[in-house]
Amino acid sequence: MTGFDHIGLLYRDEDEYAAGCAAFLRQALAAEEPAMVAVPGGNGELIRARLGSDAHRVVFRDMSVAGRNPGRIIPSVLLAFLREHAGRRVWIIGEPIWDGRSEIEYPACAQHEALINAVFAGEEAAILCPYDVARLNPEAVADAHRTHPVMQDATGVWDSPAYTDPIETAAAFDVPLPAPPPAAAAYRFEGLRALPALRAFLTREALAAGLGGRRLSEMLIAVNELATNTGEYTDGTGTVTVWTEHGTLVCQIDDGGRIADPLAGRVPPPDHATHGRGLLIAHEFADLVRIHRHSRGTSIRLHFALSPEREPAVRRRTAR
Incomplete structure (x- = not known):
């Protein structure tokens, strides 16, 4: 064989x-x-x-x-x-x-x-x-x-x-994501200079939801990587929306860009590459990543369990 x-x-x-x-x-x-x-x-x-x-x-x-x-x-x-x-x-x-x-x-x-x-x-x-x-x-x-x-x-x-x-x-299987809840906190940012303020916003929301320590750091790194991609590869404008559901903190980043490579985030770039690791890092740190490409751009939703005992999303049986 x-x-x-x-x-x-x-x-x-x-x-x-x-x-x-x-x-x-x-x-x-x-x-x-x-x-x-x-x-x-x-x-x-x-x-x-x-x-x-x-x-x-x-x-x-x-x-x-x-x-x-x-x-x-x-x-x-x-x-x-x-x-x-x-x-x-x-x-x-x-x-x-x-x-x-x-x-x-x-x-x-x-x-x-x-x-x-x-x-x-x-x-x-x-x-x-x-x-x-x-x-x-x-x-x-x-x-x-x-x-x-x-x-x-x-x-x-x-x-x-x-x-x-x-x-x-x-x-x-690139299907639309459920809409964020109406009360979800949102932060609109523009350009790489807005990243420190974005991280401060995320930190406040995460701590209020009960996400701290190592998981807070990993969430900040993952979202910062994606926001950096927004700043470098789109017009620089994006929105991060944050909420909790079923024991998880959910962070969604929306921008007007398009991810052309269907294998982005699945295949590590060469060791000498200086770009191309943003989605890879997001996949490594998040408990679930959903990506939806649509006519207005791209939505990337990251899930972070609030405690090790919780599952990363709603558990629904798939049995007959």
């Missing part, structure tokens, strides 16, 4: 899950190639148990932590593992979509699955993405066929007839 393979694994119970994932990993182990599992919570234990004594040869990460923000998965999980093992074929199980992902998170998750195909084209990698068909919304399962060139279940493997161009598919 050579080149890039992106496989959607459909499973109906724990046994199908463990069997499908273990069979995939045993191919990597037989070839003595690096393998990683990034799945949510206890799912990793199911795979460990099925692998038995071979489990120590596989790297395990909790996707509910490492991939809490779906936009962080490609640069900080998948590409990081690929580059750690440069020159070798890597095998990765990544489960970014599970029962419990919120409705507002889902478009970012589906975009992530589509963009994997563009980012990894030509790489020596195999990525298996499990989908729980017994609990996930049927639309999520249907989308898996659109974002994976190959599908697999307990009965076999087949080419997905629904698979389409990854950039076009990702664009289809």
Whole structure:
């Protein structure tokens, strides 16, 4: 097996899950190639148990932590593992979509699955993405066929007839964001000289909402990076709106610019580059990033959990 393979694994119970994932990993182990599992919570234990004594040869990460923000998965999980093992074929199980992902998170998750195909084209990698068909919304399962060139279940493997161009598919999930609440605090800024006052505004709003310490610093860095992009790449005028919802602080930045590169924020720039890290930093620090391109410009919404116990958005079941 050579080149890039992106496989959607459909499973109906724990046994199908463990069997499908273990069979995939045993191919990597037989070839003595690096393998990683990034799945949510206890799912990793199911795979460990099925692998038995071979489990120590596989790297395990909790996707509910490492991939809490779906936009962080490609640069900080998948590409990081690929580059750690440069020159070798890597095998990765990544489960970014599970029962419990919120409705507002889902478009970012589906975009992530589509963009994997563009980012990894030509790489020596195999990525298996499990989908729980017994609990996930049927639309999520249907989308898996659109974002994976190959599908697999307990009965076999087949080419997905629904698979389409990854950039076009990702664009289809660029849907309008819910409107900020009427009482949300807003700050209009113009140019890079306005950034200190913007940071002061954000600090007041964040402290009032209960976001402090390291998370406050990370929020300020992330929003400042995006506001800097507004100052450098648009007419310089933007608006930051801040509010709280469901245990999170939400910061939305609106400007008249357009993000032309569909992979912006997903692929780190070369080490020598002096620009191009703003969205990457926002993805790294925020618990969720949603981007909406529209006729008037771009809206970028960042979510920051107010406490470690809280989820980054409204939790709505996606089960049937």
